[in-house]
Amino acid sequence: MRNSRALAAVVAAGAVVGLAAPTAAAWAGPSNIVAMPSVIARGGQLTVTVDGCDHPGSVESPAFPKTDLKQIPGGTTSSATVTVNHHAHPGAYDITALCHGKPPLTRPHAFTVIHGAARGGLGGSTTAGATSTDIAIGGALVAAAVVGGGVFWMRRRSENRV
Numbered sequence: 001m002r003n004s005r006a007l008a009a010v011v012a013a014g015a016v017v018g019l020a021a022p023t024a025a026a027w028a029g030p031s032n033i034v035a036m037p038s039v040i041a042r043g044g045q046l047t048v049t050v051d052g053c054d055h056p057g058s059v060e061s062p063a064f065p066k067t068d069l070k071q072i073p074g075g076t077t078s079s080a081t082v083t084v085n086h087h088a089h090p091g092a093y094d095i096t097a098l099c100h101g102k103p104p105l106t107r108p109h110a111f112t113v114i115h116g117a118a119r120g121g122l123g124g125s126t127t128a129g130a131t132s133t134d135i136a137i138g139g140a141l142v143a144a145a146v147v148g149g150g151v152f153w154m155r156r157r158s159e160n161r162v
Helices: 002-027 132-161
Strands: 032-035 039-041 047-050 057-061 062-070 077-083 093-099 103-116
Touching: 032 057, 032 093, 032 103, 047 057, 047 093, 047 103, 062 077
Parallel strands: 039 103
Antiparallel strands: 032 047, 047 077, 057 062, 057 093, 093 103
16 A cells, blocks of 8 residues: 555656646746857857747847847747947857846857958968969979970980880
8 A cells, every 4th residue: 555655646746747847948948059150250240049049039249239039930949140249359258148038048158259350271371363482383393394294205215216
Protein backbone atom coordinates (compact mmCIF):
# COMPACT_ATOMS: atom_id res chain seq x y z
CA MET A 1 0.00 0.00 0.00
CA ARG A 2 2.85 2.39 0.78
CA ASN A 3 4.36 1.85 -2.67
CA SER A 4 1.12 2.75 -4.41
CA ARG A 5 0.77 5.97 -2.36
CA ALA A 6 4.37 6.94 -3.13
CA LEU A 7 3.84 6.16 -6.79
CA ALA A 8 0.65 8.24 -6.86
CA ALA A 9 2.46 11.16 -5.22
CA VAL A 10 5.30 11.00 -7.78
CA VAL A 11 2.84 10.86 -10.69
CA ALA A 12 0.87 13.83 -9.32
CA ALA A 13 4.04 15.88 -8.81
CA GLY A 14 5.23 15.00 -12.31
CA ALA A 15 1.88 16.07 -13.77
CA VAL A 16 2.01 19.41 -11.96
CA VAL A 17 5.57 20.09 -13.13
CA GLY A 18 4.80 18.87 -16.65
CA LEU A 19 1.79 21.14 -17.00
CA ALA A 20 3.56 24.14 -15.48
CA ALA A 21 6.71 23.88 -17.63
CA PRO A 22 5.20 25.16 -20.92
CA THR A 23 3.59 28.07 -19.10
CA ALA A 24 6.89 28.97 -17.44
CA ALA A 25 8.72 28.67 -20.77
CA ALA A 26 6.19 30.97 -22.43
CA TRP A 27 6.86 33.69 -19.84
CA ALA A 28 10.61 33.09 -19.65
CA GLY A 29 11.48 35.72 -22.25
CA PRO A 30 14.32 35.83 -24.72
CA SER A 31 16.87 33.04 -24.34
CA ASN A 32 19.64 33.83 -26.85
CA ILE A 33 20.95 36.78 -28.86
CA VAL A 34 23.18 36.32 -31.92
CA ALA A 35 24.82 39.17 -33.87
CA MET A 36 26.22 38.52 -37.35
CA PRO A 37 28.87 39.48 -38.26
CA SER A 38 30.56 39.59 -34.90
CA VAL A 39 33.10 42.19 -36.10
CA ILE A 40 31.81 45.16 -38.07
CA ALA A 41 32.98 48.58 -39.22
CA ARG A 42 31.20 51.79 -38.25
CA GLY A 43 28.23 52.39 -40.56
CA GLY A 44 27.91 48.68 -41.41
CA GLN A 45 24.76 46.57 -41.19
CA LEU A 46 24.37 43.96 -38.48
CA THR A 47 21.75 41.19 -38.29
CA VAL A 48 20.54 40.48 -34.75
CA THR A 49 18.58 37.27 -34.07
CA VAL A 50 16.72 36.69 -30.80
CA ASP A 51 15.36 33.29 -29.67
CA GLY A 52 12.30 33.13 -27.43
CA CYS A 53 10.77 36.40 -28.54
CA ASP A 54 7.49 35.48 -30.22
CA HIS A 55 5.75 38.77 -29.36
CA PRO A 56 6.60 42.19 -30.71
CA GLY A 57 9.93 43.28 -29.35
CA SER A 58 13.03 45.32 -30.04
CA VAL A 59 16.81 45.31 -29.68
CA GLU A 60 19.02 48.16 -28.56
CA SER A 61 22.69 48.92 -28.01
CA PRO A 62 24.85 51.98 -27.45
CA ALA A 63 26.21 51.39 -30.99
CA PHE A 64 22.86 51.51 -32.82
CA PRO A 65 19.36 52.94 -32.28
CA LYS A 66 16.49 50.90 -30.82
CA THR A 67 15.12 48.72 -33.63
CA ASP A 68 11.93 46.64 -33.86
CA LEU A 69 12.24 42.88 -34.22
CA LYS A 70 10.34 41.01 -36.95
CA GLN A 71 9.16 37.49 -36.15
CA ILE A 72 10.51 34.67 -38.30
CA PRO A 73 7.54 32.48 -39.32
CA GLY A 74 7.22 29.05 -37.72
CA GLY A 75 8.77 29.61 -34.32
CA THR A 76 9.65 31.93 -31.50
CA THR A 77 12.65 33.53 -33.19
CA SER A 78 12.78 37.16 -34.30
CA SER A 79 15.40 39.20 -36.13
CA ALA A 80 16.30 42.76 -37.04
CA THR A 81 18.81 44.39 -39.36
CA VAL A 82 20.47 47.39 -37.72
CA THR A 83 22.98 49.97 -38.92
CA VAL A 84 25.90 50.71 -36.62
CA ASN A 85 26.30 54.43 -35.90
CA HIS A 86 29.05 56.19 -37.87
CA HIS A 87 30.26 57.81 -34.64
CA ALA A 88 30.47 54.53 -32.63
CA HIS A 89 33.82 54.12 -30.93
CA PRO A 90 35.83 50.98 -31.70
CA GLY A 91 35.32 48.25 -29.10
CA ALA A 92 32.94 45.56 -27.85
CA TYR A 93 29.23 46.37 -27.42
CA ASP A 94 26.32 44.74 -25.58
CA ILE A 95 22.89 44.06 -27.09
CA THR A 96 19.67 44.09 -25.06
CA ALA A 97 16.52 42.35 -26.31
CA LEU A 98 13.15 43.63 -25.07
CA CYS A 99 10.17 41.37 -25.71
CA HIS A 100 6.66 42.56 -24.85
CA GLY A 101 5.76 41.64 -21.26
CA LYS A 102 8.88 39.54 -20.67
CA PRO A 103 12.10 40.23 -18.78
CA PRO A 104 14.85 41.75 -20.97
CA LEU A 105 17.99 39.82 -21.92
CA THR A 106 21.40 41.45 -22.38
CA ARG A 107 24.25 39.73 -24.20
CA PRO A 108 27.55 41.30 -23.15
CA HIS A 109 30.18 41.84 -25.85
CA ALA A 110 27.79 40.61 -28.57
CA PHE A 111 29.77 42.31 -31.37
CA THR A 112 32.86 44.43 -31.91
CA VAL A 113 33.07 47.70 -33.84
CA ILE A 114 36.34 48.36 -35.67
CA HIS A 115 37.75 51.65 -36.91
CA GLY A 116 37.37 51.12 -40.66
CA ALA A 117 36.56 48.51 -43.25
CA ALA A 118 38.44 45.24 -42.96
CA ARG A 119 41.07 44.92 -45.64
CA GLY A 120 41.93 41.57 -47.08
CA GLY A 121 44.41 40.30 -49.62
CA LEU A 122 48.16 40.60 -49.50
CA GLY A 123 48.89 42.59 -46.38
CA GLY A 124 45.74 44.65 -46.67
CA SER A 125 46.92 46.51 -49.76
CA THR A 126 44.72 49.29 -51.05
CA THR A 127 46.23 49.71 -54.51
CA ALA A 128 44.05 48.79 -57.47
CA GLY A 129 45.71 47.25 -60.54
CA ALA A 130 49.34 46.34 -61.14
CA THR A 131 52.07 48.19 -59.28
CA SER A 132 55.56 48.87 -60.66
CA THR A 133 56.85 45.93 -58.59
CA ASP A 134 54.27 43.61 -60.15
CA ILE A 135 55.27 44.75 -63.64
CA ALA A 136 59.01 44.26 -62.91
CA ILE A 137 58.44 40.73 -61.57
CA GLY A 138 56.20 39.81 -64.52
CA GLY A 139 58.71 41.20 -67.02
CA ALA A 140 61.57 39.24 -65.39
CA LEU A 141 59.53 36.01 -65.57
CA VAL A 142 58.70 36.56 -69.25
CA ALA A 143 62.35 37.32 -70.07
CA ALA A 144 63.50 34.18 -68.21
CA ALA A 145 60.96 32.10 -70.13
CA VAL A 146 62.10 33.51 -73.50
CA VAL A 147 65.80 32.94 -72.71
CA GLY A 148 65.12 29.43 -71.35
CA GLY A 149 63.00 28.53 -74.40
CA GLY A 150 65.68 29.84 -76.77
CA VAL A 151 68.44 27.84 -75.06
CA PHE A 152 66.28 24.69 -75.12
CA TRP A 153 65.47 25.18 -78.82
CA MET A 154 69.13 25.81 -79.75
CA ARG A 155 70.30 22.67 -77.89
CA ARG A 156 67.62 20.52 -79.57
CA ARG A 157 68.62 21.91 -82.93
CA SER A 158 72.33 21.11 -82.42
CA GLU A 159 71.46 17.55 -81.26
CA ASN A 160 69.59 16.88 -84.52
CA ARG A 161 72.69 17.76 -86.64
CA VAL A 162 74.94 15.13 -85.11
